[in-house]
Amino acid sequence: MNALLTSAVAGLTAAGAYALLGVCAVFTFRLVAVVNFTGAAIGTAGTFSMIGFISLGVPLWPAVVLGILVGTLAGALIGLVMTQWFSEATATTKAAVTAALLVGIVALGLRLTGGQSPKEFPTLFPGSAFRLAGVEVTVASVLTVVLALVFTLLADAFLNRTRTGLHLRALSERPMAAELLGVRVRILALLVWAVTGAFTTFALMIIAPQRSPDFMSLSLLVVPALAAALVGAFRSFPLALAGGLTIGIVEGMSSAIDGISQYRGILPFFVILAVLLWSQRGARWDEAR
Amino acid sequence: MTRTLDVSGLVINRAGLPVVRGVSLSAQKGQISVLLGANGAGKTTLLEGLSGIIPTSGGDIALNGRSVIAARAGERARAGLSHVEQGRTVFRQLSTEENLLVGMAPGADLADAYDLFPELLNRRGVRAGLLSGGEQQMLVIARSLLTRPEVILIDEMSAGLAPVVVQRLMAAVRRLADAGLAILLVEQFAALALRIADHAYVMRRGELVYDGLPQPLLADPDRLHHLYLGDVQAA
Numbered sequence: 001m002n003a004l005l006t007s008a009v010a011g012l013t014a015a016g017a018y019a020l021l022g023v024c025a026v027f028t029f030r031l032v033a034v035v036n037f038t039g040a041a042i043g044t045a046g047t048f049s050m051i052g053f054i055s056l057g058v059p060l061w062p063a064v065v066l067g068i069l070v071g072t073l074a075g076a077l078i079g080l081v082m083t084q085w086f087s088e089a090t091a092t093t094k095a096a097v098t099a100a101l102l103v104g105i106v107a108l109g110l111r112l113t114g115g116q117s118p119k120e121f122p123t124l125f126p127g128s129a130f131r132l133a134g135v136e137v138t139v140a141s142v143l144t145v146v147l148a149l150v151f152t153l154l155a156d157a158f159l160n161r162t163r164t165g166l167h168l169r170a171l172s173e174r175p176m177a178a179e180l181l182g183v184r185v186r187i188l189a190l191l192v193w194a195v196t197g198a199f200t201t202f203a204l205m206i207i208a209p210q211r212s213p214d215f216m217s218l219s220l221l222v223v224p225a226l227a228a229a230l231v232g233a234f235r236s237f238p239l240a241l242a243g244g245l246t247i248g249i250v251e252g253m254s255s256a257i258d259g260i261s262q263y264r265g266i267l268p269f270f271v272i273l274a275v276l277l278w279s280q281r282g283a284r285w286d287e288a289r
Numbered sequence: 290m291t292r293t294l295d296v297s298g299l300v301i302n303r304a305g306l307p308v309v310r311g312v313s314l315s316a317q318k319g320q321i322s323v324l325l326g327a328n329g330a331g332k333t334t335l336l337e338g339l340s341g342i343i344p345t346s347g348g349d350i351a352l353n354g355r356s357v358i359a360a361r362a363g364e365r366a367r368a369g370l371s372h373v374e375q376g377r378t379v380f381r382q383l384s385t386e387e388n389l390l391v392g393m394a395p396g397a398d399l400a401d402a403y404d405l406f407p408e409l410l411n412r413r414g415v416r417a418g419l420l421s422g423g424e425q426q427m428l429v430i431a432r433s434l435l436t437r438p439e440v441i442l443i444d445e446m447s448a449g450l451a452p453v454v455v456q457r458l459m460a461a462v463r464r465l466a467d468a469g470l471a472i473l474l475v476e477q478f479a480a481l482a483l484r485i486a487d488h489a490y491v492m493r494r495g496e497l498v499y500d501g502l503p504q505p506l507l508a509d510p511d512r513l514h515h516l517y518l519g520d521v522q523a524a
């Protein structure tokens with residue numbers, strides 16, 4: 001029992017990161033109507049930039065800030081591609097484009113970081129925050145969960161309480177009608193991409209030391225992220241948050257069980273499959289109605 | 290004298306075919322210009338080209354004497370060219386009031402919208418998707434007004450609405466013109482629109498076939514019918 005709890009708690013950092021990435025995916029989908037496969041890759045690019053700055057002699061925290069800045073710019077750059085050339089495309093085409101961009105970013109990233117050889121990652125938040133039923137809860141895990149919660153609450157408040165949020169909600173529903181009312185749709189779309197770039201980068205920086213820290217594996221964290229977003233039907237922030245946390249914790253727990261621990265990476269796929277089957281059922285029901 | 294909206298020789302292609310073929314028209318401060326024409330004549334295409342939704346391939350569009358042909362839709366909107374699209378494009382998930390706030394320009398006042406359409410006041414908290422067709426049409430016109438435009442292009446506002454609601458909308462549009470706006474009103478159903486108009490255009494297969502006062506058309510429905518359909522009888 002205690003072993004299970006220990007591993008559940010160990011899964012918390014990943015859980016927080018999945019949740020944050022999932023919420024970011026929902027944010028992007030709701031506001032610019034793109035299922036974004038590049039989310040984690042953008043964060044990875046920012047994280048590796050941080051490593052680059054550190055190796056150039058930049059102290060840790062300035063390097064973190066610079067890395068986040070790179071992630072923000074990378075996000076805005078992807079956003080520029082999407083708004084410039086694919087704003088009229090269907091959701092399927094847009095998703096395919098980001099999947100292609102993911103492949104491109106990973107190839108470029110692997111080339112620049114020297115293949116898949118793991119790097120030393122600084123632990124931004126070392127140490128344990130408190131003990132839970134005799135189990136150490138790390139600062140990093142508390143922080144990612146808190147960050148995911150904060151982003152969820154901020155996104156919600158921002159969308160519902162601010163004028164820019166109102167513009168974003170209008171834009172997400174009818175981009176052309178919003179533009180015809182003078183809303184600055186391009187700038188807003190870029191803003192969405194930039195903000196998610198910043199948050200995913202920070203999430204990736206926190207979780208990277210606990211992962212096999214190569215460009216490819218980190219970029220593929222988009223899989224649990226999209227699974228989490230799917231739990232929220234790409235609409236609900238709280239459900240995506242819950243989905244991400246659950247996937248991370250269950251993944252952590254399964255690592256304690258002999259015989260299935262090797263397969264825990266498959267968990268997000270099961271979640272995706274289950275949710276898709278469930279939603280298909282709904283679609284059929286809609287048709288039958 | 291420069292006109293509020295001045296369009297000259299506008300050409301617009303759709304799927305490679307010319308749908309608007311060299312149209313010149315204008316809209317004046319304080320006036321309603323009505324643009325009539327049969328289904329498929331190219332009226333909506335013309336308005337979409339004017340507001341920048343679709344690209345144009347020739348001619349010029351000037352707002353207060355300055356060309357906006359190179360400007361994107363958003364820039365044209367911010368320059369004072371407003372387009373109330375066909376099909377009541379409310380933001381369905383937003384409340385009535387939120388719809389009004391989206392494009393509200395500095396200096397505009399929500400009260401102006403509710404003053405024009407008091408019906409909307411007690412529907413302010415309702416999601417726009419739940420409004421009736423008439424209320425949605427009022428909402429998109431009021432929403433346009435709050436952007437503080439100089440010209441409003443209105444496409445088929447009466448489609449599918451009860452006659453009493455159409456009368457109500459026509460009166461409101463007249464009021465907007467009397468308050469100093471330039472209105473270009475596209476309608477398929479002519480009589481009511483001609484009655485509130487100061488100027489009339491009739492479009493057939495991408496070209497203007499009438500450019501003059503509304504009265505002659507009102508007085509002679511046969512002539513209007515002929516303008517709509519062209520020389521089918523003669524052919």
Ligand SMILES: Nc1ncnc2c1ncn2[C@@H]1O[C@H](COP(=O)(O)OP(=O)(O)O)[C@@H](O)[C@H]1O
Binds near residue numbers: 303326330332334
């Ligand atoms: N999206 C489109 N793609 C291709 N052709 C179009 C499109 N929209 C309209 N058309 C064509 O352009 C012509 C004019 O249509 P439209 O501007 O909608 O006319 P109206 O508003 O006067 O009824 C029609 O022949 C129509 O078939």
Ligand SMILES: [Mg+2]
Binds near residue numbers: 332333375445
């Ligand atoms: Mg039309």
